[in-house]
Amino acid sequence: MADPDDVTIDTIRAAARRLDGVVRRTPLLSSPFLDAIAGRRVLVKLECLQHTGSFKFRGGYSAVSALAPGVRARGVIAFSSGNHAQGVAMAARMHDAPCVIIMPRDAPWLKIENTRALGAEVVLYDRATEDRDAIGARLAAERGLTLIKPFDNAQVIAGQGTAGLEIASQARAVGVSRADVLVCCGGGGLTSGIALALEAEAPGLRARPVEPEGFDDAGRSLAQGRIVTNDRISGSICDAILTPAPGAMTFPIMHRLCGPGLAVGDAEVLRAMALAALRLKIVAEPGGAVALAAALWHAQQIEGDTVIAVVSGGNADPAMLGRAVAGAETMEAAHGTS
Amino acid sequence: MADPDDVTIDTIRAAARRLDGVVRRTPLLSSPFLDAIAGRRVLVKLECLQHTGSFKFRGGYSAVSALAPGVRARGVIAFSSGNHAQGVAMAARMHDAPCVIIMPRDAPWLKIENTRALGAEVVLYDRATEDRDAIGARLAAERGLTLIKPFDNAQVIAGQGTAGLEIASQARAVGVSRADVLVCCGGGGLTSGIALALEAEAPGLRARPVEPEGFDDAGRSLAQGRIVTNDRISGSICDAILTPAPGAMTFPIMHRLCGPGLAVGDAEVLRAMALAALRLKIVAEPGGAVALAAALWHAQQIEGDTVIAVVSGGNADPAMLGRAVAGAETMEAAHGTS
Numbered sequence A, B: 001m002a003d004p005d006d007v008t009i010d011t012i013r014a015a016a017r018r019l020d021g022v023v024r025r026t027p028l029l030s031s032p033f034l035d036a037i038a039g040r041r042v043l044v045k046l047e048c049l050q051h052t053g054s055f056k057f058r059g060g061y062s063a064v065s066a067l068a069p070g071v072r073a074r075g076v077i078a079f080s081s082g083n084h085a086q087g088v089a090m091a092a093r094m095h096d097a098p099c100v101i102i103m104p105r106d107a108p109w110l111k112i113e114n115t116r117a118l119g120a121e122v123v124l125y126d127r128a129t130e131d132r133d134a135i136g137a138r139l140a141a142e143r144g145l146t147l148i149k150p151f152d153n154a155q156v157i158a159g160q161g162t163a164g165l166e167i168a169s170q171a172r173a174v175g176v177s178r179a180d181v182l183v184c185c186g187g188g189g190l191t192s193g194i195a196l197a198l199e200a201e202a203p204g205l206r207a208r209p210v211e212p213e214g215f216d217d218a219g220r221s222l223a224q225g226r227i228v229t230n231d232r233i234s235g236s237i238c239d240a241i242l243t244p245a246p247g248a249m250t251f252p253i254m255h256r257l258c259g260p261g262l263a264v265g266d267a268e269v270l271r272a273m274a275l276a277a278l279r280l281k282i283v284a285e286p287g288g289a290v291a292l293a294a295a296l297w298h299a300q301q302i303e304g305d306t307v308i309a310v311v312s313g314g315n316a317d318p319a320m321l322g323r324a325v326a327g328a329e330t331m332e333a334a335h336g337t338s
Helices: A009-019 A032-038 A056-066 A069-074 A083-094 A109-117 A132-143 A154-173 A189-201 A217-224 A250-257 A266-280 A290-297 A318-335 B009-019 B032-038 B056-066 B069-074 B083-094 B109-117 B132-143 B154-173 B189-201 B217-224 B250-257 B266-280 B290-297 B318-335
Strands: A041-046 A076-079 A099-104 A121-125 A179-184 A205-212 A262-264 A306-311 B041-046 B076-079 B099-104 B121-125 B179-184 B205-212 B262-264 B306-311
Touching: A009 A056, A009 A154, A009 A189, A032 A041, A032 A266, A032 A290, A032 B109, A041 A154, A041 A266, A041 A290, A056 A076, A056 A083, A056 A154, A076 A083, A076 A132, A083 A099, A083 A109, A099 A109, A099 A132, A109 A121, A109 B032, A121 A132, A154 A179, A154 A189, A154 A205, A154 A306, A179 A189, A179 A290, A189 A205, A189 A250, A205 A217, A205 A250, A205 A290, A217 A250, A262 A266, A262 A290, A266 A290, A266 A318, A266 B318, A290 A306, A318 B266, A318 B318, B009 B056, B009 B154, B009 B189, B032 B041, B032 B266, B032 B290, B041 B154, B041 B266, B041 B290, B056 B076, B056 B083, B056 B154, B076 B083, B076 B132, B083 B099, B083 B109, B099 B109, B099 B132, B109 B121, B121 B132, B154 B179, B154 B189, B154 B205, B154 B306, B179 B189, B179 B290, B189 B205, B189 B250, B205 B217, B205 B250, B205 B290, B217 B250, B262 B266, B262 B290, B266 B290, B266 B318, B290 B306
Parallel strands: A041 A306, A076 A099, A099 A121, A179 A205, A179 A306, A205 A262, B041 B306, B076 B099, B099 B121, B179 B205, B179 B306, B205 B262
Antiparallel strands: none
8 A cells, every 4th residue: 555654865875875876966057038028037957867868767667676686577557648657667677677567558659659668568558448557467467577657666666766865955056045846747756756855955945836727637636624626637848747646655745745736838848848948058859848937927926035846757749849849930020039 | 289199198187177066977878769660779978067158168168278377367259149158258257357259240139148147248340341350350469368269279179179088988887888889060169189098098099079960061072181161161050160171170170080971961960959859858059969860861871780979059049949840740741650
């Protein structure tokens, strides 16, 4: 049974030791142009530069490396069509462990190929006629595979929390001791992990989840003090962070530690992607840009003279990136302040 | 008179001390997908993540910080419509020194605005009817400004060389002691600075200039052992690195230390920009992507099992970035191996 007490700052510190020399310590950058838009200093944590293009590598590696060697040698399995799949696949390859990723047959072809290129066996299923969990359970039983859940797993949360240890240290290095830390939030693994790390290492920094408008299950759950669900989990460009509800492990942590959630619209997300490209020279995927969007255009909901925003992933498909950049041309023509 | 002996490893180390805590130590990243294309390990130095979006901040800060305080207080002046302007402007602002940038009246409006936003006074001139050098000389004399040349300046070369110190250290950290280091080359400030740093700190790493096809003055000058010029300095998308000839200071250094030059076509540059975005999650400008293009598609001209490529800048305009990314969609459809 999922128990939020399974993950503490000690779990995160142990994960950080396993990840040392493997994970990329991603930069915390700023731009005077972004500061001018936000009306305060904006520090951006670039998890898009992490291995596999998102923070998910942290949790995947933490979970795989925490397994007993004999268990790990039998292999791991995950359900994902996106960043968690790639994070787990690369982590498994680094441990020479077999890895099965179960993906819907209609997942983007490039994501399937990328996951295969990272050494995983991809098993496709039909969303309409097949039961994903049954397929996974059968494979796991047959081969002795260990399931790595995307967020309700103590070692996954601990791995994501290592990003919070870095934020605490990097903020301290630039003299920031009080700030809201805006985190792109799906199931809450990254948000809860960062919140735990900040509680111990930088108590003046407060984690806050950011979600797409209409899909703000974490924000509404925090406001109501209990887990509430989204009515739907499609219809936003932020596919990577559309989840039905916060996790049974992640929600209690967020409820204890996080500030109120924020929600941003798709148009704001596209503008944030464009500014990330033009001002920070990085590629953010839509779900990875929501926190930056909130930092830039929801200033009145944020406290303090500095805000920290996590860009959690950069696996944008070319069409979406092109759409964001094309919007930037219009922004410049209209406002000249991109 | 320009004398290449004015800049040595000691000049570079002194610049590194002045830049310590100011410059960004940019990451050296890799991607298994790029390795597969190149047929060898590809390490990419991300100078696009430097302050002002290019390595030029290093040289600008080095030069401004090297001035005597009384001289610096009168201010600096530079001719540039691009990255050198922004690098010098930000360096001057950090020193509270006045800064005048002379730009052609037809420079892109956004570049003029960006330079102003960094605190510089922008003086515009008409390319057809006005003499840029005369305007600069008059302003310098009237106000006591110091001219910061873009590459034939010992302190500028020394500043760019600090990128080479980082490459030497970062390559050592991942066990690379022999490799070609491909450097995007305009006037040769970055290439010569890196070459000097590598000579002292990592003698198994060899700097090589990379230029656009048809504008390979440095490569042809190296081959002929004397400075030769380009027939023209327009007609490539790589505007940031189109120079008439290598510098009087930079060429002797490159001639003594560099391996043969390489030249890449515009189509390769656009593909490299697309792969930088999709695989490394970074934005490269065309002139900043030539070294990566050579690493990926000129493998037969490169020696060793590892190649290091410097992405020297990320100040791509949205239309060019959009063009590169749109090409990526076609690449994927056609080859599925982006």
